[in-house]
Amino acid sequence: MLIAKASVTITLGLYGAAIFSQGLGRQVDELDRHYSSALVESDRARWIAIDVLDMSTDGGDAIGYFRDDGTLFLASVRLFGEGGRSEFALLWSGGIPVLVRERSFEYNRTYYWDQQVAQQNDDDQVFDPDKTVVMERSVYYRGSEILTIQPEPFAEEHRLVSPEKLLEFFEKVKVLLDEAGDAQALIGPGERWWVDQFSSIAPPLLVDTGLCGVVLNNGSSALEVLGTMTGNDLHESDYFPLPHVSYRCADTSAYVTFGLHYGAGRGQYAEMQMSVARPDSTNGTMNAYGCSSSAGITLGMKEGQIRAIFGNQGLIGVALNGHRMLRYRIEGVDHSGILMRYGYPSYYMTFEFGPDALVEYRFGFDYP
Secondary structure: OOOOOOOOOOOOOHHHHHHHOOOHHHHHHHHHHHHHHHHHHHOOOEEEEEEOOOOOOOOEEEEEEEOOOOOEEEEEEEEEEOOEEEEEEEEEEOOEEEEEEEEEEEOOOOOOOOHHHHHHOOOOOOOOHHHOEEEEEEEEEEOOEEEEEEOOOOOOOOOOOOHHHHHHHHHHHHHHHHHHHHHHOOOOOOOEEEEOOOOOOOOOOOOOOEEOOEEOOOHHHHHHHHOOOOHHHOEEEOOEEEEEEEEEEOOOOOEEEEEEOOOOOOOOEEEEEEEOOOOOOOOOEEOOOOOOEOOOOOOOOOHHHHHHHHOOOOEEEEOOOOOEEEEEEEEOOOOOOHHHHHOOOEEEEEEEEOOOOEEEEEEEEOOO
């Protein structure tokens, strides 16, 4: 099993401090009750499933459960290998790791060790699921310190993850799920997002700032391209859950939509989209053949062309309709300067690919 190293700095919150002011037995009982409560809460919580491709030889998956404020409080992780698999339930309190429940399944032989392979290797055993050794334990933490392990540590020949490495595992899983949770915020639950095995999350190499000549948050460009707009021209619907106006491109191969954030000035569109799907309503036809973005994105482009422009640092996803998704995001430290220039906390670009090519592209600033 491979677990990448991570820097772990942990400070106890109020809830954790209250727990750890008690005796050891009461602390363990309290954390067990906290875990049981989290399981009940997870039945109603927003969740997201992702693939974790680089933590073990045969990959794995994780499900994270989030509160309404976006806080990750519980995760379920499975890691697969040739010689066994591991299952983890990770519990946080106020963003602090407090408990992990681990189950390890050790096979008697690798899962592909059939009769033919055994004979080739002069072995008298084959893979037998009934001979799998199952081990379970709970590791309790006091911040970054191990509070206790129950039951006592197993013999070293068993391949359980060291409690110290589990803290790094907490951090790794949290980063991946938080990134995927951010990507899901505008999309909806049930879709799958994961980090590309050969890349890491980072800002895109370039950002898009306009569509068909309309520039983000620039009312004068909207007036020049779209003309004078009235309140009756704007719509709100599930198609685009912001006040928005849509147009058909002159060659009818695409539709474009411009969305306003609440409280914005006239024509200061902060989110934009082009799609092959017909919108809920249109405000006529734009005199724009082959609608494109400021970065040169047009519908029908291949994923490789998109990555050549923006890099390989995005999240990969699969939509409910089976379409492949690609998403980039900027927040926090912004080397491109777009967040400082426009005064927004975060920026995103989401690409949806049909069987052949790009069918929808949406970008702009997240509503604060």
